[in-house]
Amino acid sequence: MNFSSKLLEDAVNEFSKLPGVGQKTALRLVLHLLGKEQEEVDTFGNSIIRLKRDIKHCNICHNISDLPVCSICSSPKREKEVICVVEDTRDVMAIENTSQFFGAYHVLGGLISPMDGIGPSDLFIDSLVQRVATTPVKEIILAISATMEGDTTLFYLYKRLKDFQVPITTIARGIAFGGELEYADEITLGRSIVTRVPYVNSIIK
Amino acid sequence: MNFSSKLLEDAVNEFSKLPGVGQKTALRLVLHLLGKEQEEVDTFGNSIIRLKRDIKHCNICHNISDLPVCSICSSPKREKEVICVVEDTRDVMAIENTSQFFGAYHVLGGLISPMDGIGPSDLFIDSLVQRVATTPVKEIILAISATMEGDTTLFYLYKRLKDFQVPITTIARGIAFGGELEYADEITLGRSIVTRVPYVNSIIK
Numbered sequence: 113m114n115f116s117s118k119l120l121e122d123a124v125n126e127f128s129k130l131p132g133v134g135q136k137t138a139l140r141l142v143l144h145l146l147g148k149e150q151e152e153v154d155t156f157g158n159s160i161i162r163l164k165r166d167i168k169h170c171n172i173c174h175n176i177s178d179l180p181v182c183s184i185c186s187s188p189k190r191e192k193e194v195i196c197v198v199e200d201t202r203d204v205m206a207i208e209n210t211s212q213f214f215g216a217y218h219v220l221g222g223l224i225s226p227m228d229g230i231g232p233s234d235l236f237i238d239s240l241v242q243r244v245a246t247t248p249v250k251e252i253i254l255a256i257s258a259t260m261e262g263d264t265t266l267f268y269l270y271k272r273l274k275d276f277q278v279p280i281t282t283i284a285r286g287i288a289f290g291g292e293l294e295y296a297d298e299i300t301l302g303r304s305i306v307t308r309v310p311y312v313n314s315i316i317k
Numbered sequence: 318m319n320f321s322s323k324l325l326e327d328a329v330n331e332f333s334k335l336p337g338v339g340q341k342t343a344l345r346l347v348l349h350l351l352g353k354e355q356e357e358v359d360t361f362g363n364s365i366i367r368l369k370r371d372i373k374h375c376n377i378c379h380n381i382s383d384l385p386v387c388s389i390c391s392s393p394k395r396e397k398e399v400i401c402v403v404e405d406t407r408d409v410m411a412i413e414n415t416s417q418f419f420g421a422y423h424v425l426g427g428l429i430s431p432m433d434g435i436g437p438s439d440l441f442i443d444s445l446v447q448r449v450a451t452t453p454v455k456e457i458i459l460a461i462s463a464t465m466e467g468d469t470t471l472f473y474l475y476k477r478l479k480d481f482q483v484p485i486t487t488i489a490r491g492i493a494f495g496g497e498l499e500y501a502d503e504i505t506l507g508r509s510i511v512t513r514v515p516y517v518n519s520i521i522k
Contacts, residue, residue, distance in 0.1 A: 164353075
């Protein structure tokens with residue numbers, strides 16, 4: 113692109129580093145912000161700088177938090193003995209939105225991915241093992257994506273946790289509610305028949 | 318969404334004000350930036366703050382520029398007597414990318430849009446009239462989008478400029494190169510037959 117201004121070019125280049133944002137989209141976003149008041153643009157720019165500088169992670173579950181212990185880990189209403197292990201904070205938010213889970217979380221901060229150079233020591237796995245070893249735990253739910261990295265991580269977690277005599281479960285896989293059978297992939301459909309459940313258990317209460 | 322952190326929520330809300338960015342995309346972008354070093358995040362945030370604070374517009378054509386007169390308006394190689402009138406800086410960049418135009422520009426800064434409360438006085442129309450009145454001009458090319466706002470603006474510009482005895486042209490409308498006739502809309506196809514040109518003129522040199 114032929115930029116008429118170095119400042120404009122810099123801003124567009126910064127925006128086009130974001131995932132899924134190309135140069136044309138970056139230019140559109142930058143011109144949109146240029147049309148705003150200085151105050152609004154300052155708020156925008158500073159919100160991300162401040163977030164990065166002041167962000168904390170919960171000492172217990174490693175979820176993003178403004179306090180040393182997050183609101184879930186410090187809530188007396190949550191069942192701390194049930195730990196749901198997830199990849200990142202987005203998964204915590206997704207599960208919280210369902211209002212179906214009342215235990216605590218453990219955020220790994222990623223998945224094991226040798227291709228990207230991420231090994232078990234780069235994730236909060238040791239602290240999970242530590243947590244299971246030192247606090248009373250009734251169940252560990254592994255809510256990890258069913259991808260290659262997810263399966264690798266699941267397998268590794270299982271190996272590290274299986275000797276603690278704590279039930280280890282994973283979230284149910286199957287056809288989504290509202291999903292049509294003919295469009296489901298073979299593996300999901302096949303497994304959903306093998307792991308069929310009594311009808312009365314499948315009703316949403 | 319259930320945010321575990323106020324700082325995170327603020328940043329996501331700021332990003333989701335951008336056009337075409339919803340809350341989920343905003344969260345993805347913010348978490349992507351959180352994974353970067355503090356220095357990179359500062360560069361990102363400051364690039365847009367600095368752009369807004371230090372941005373200048375060319376005194377002649379009103380295009381975004383780092384100098385009081387932009388590189389096109391100050392170039393001795395450009396034919397200043399041919400003025401191409403466009404909506405915004407994106408159009409200047411698009412036309413410059415074609416390497417087919419060697420005149421100067423005039424950036425209106427938008428289009429007349431009564432629905433959005435944008436009238437002729439909000440745009441650089443008076444300064445265009447002034448420019449045509451005070452400097453030698455051989456041709457005015459109106460390169461404005463063929464939308465309702467564009468047509469309104471075209472009509473208004475024509476009314477303001479027609480008494481100057483300067484040829485006023487618009488960019489050619491028609492079927493795009495590589496475009497298939499059967500998918501063209503009726504108005505474009507109809508006009509492209511009415512405004513047909515000698516074959517020799519249509520060859521790209």
